Amino acid sequence: MSRNSLRKEAPIEYDRIGRMKYHPKFHKNHGKPFSESDLEYLCKFYDVDGAKLIAMALGRTEATVRSKLSNLKKRGLFEYYKSLNKYWV
Numbered sequence: 001m002s003r004n005s006l007r008k009e010a011p012i013e014y015d016r017i018g019r020m021k022y023h024p025k026f027h028k029n030h031g032k033p034f035s036e037s038d039l040e041y042l043c044k045f046y047d048v049d050g051a052k053l054i055a056m057a058l059g060r061t062e063a064t065v066r067s068k069l070s071n072l073k074k075r076g077l078f079e080y081y082k083s084l085n086k087y088w089v
Contacts, residue, residue: 019052019062029059034068036086042069043081044088 013021022030034042038058046054046069055062072078 015063020055022061026056027059027061030061030064034058036081036084037088039068039072039077039081040084040087043072043078044084 009025010023012023012026015021020026024030029038041058042054042065049057051062051065051069055065058065069078072081
């Protein structure tokens with residue numbers, strides 16, 4: 001057996017309302033800035049896929065996705081990114 005196969009993986013944990021907490025295997029983009037492509041994807045597909053699927057697709061936590069979406073709406077940028085059609089048609 002190799003040393004890597006003996007290493008324990010961090011358990012998947014959930015918060016009190018059922019959202020997955022940060023896990024390095026699933027949240028590869030945690031702490032990185034959102035790209036323009038990420039923002040367009042978030043705004044364009046949020047109504048169809050919801051926060052959980054968007055979070056997994058973008059490699060971020062569900063809480064981060066919800067927070068970013070709220071921030072974009074407050075700043076009036078949600079519709080801009082939703083209709084951008086630069087990366088996602």
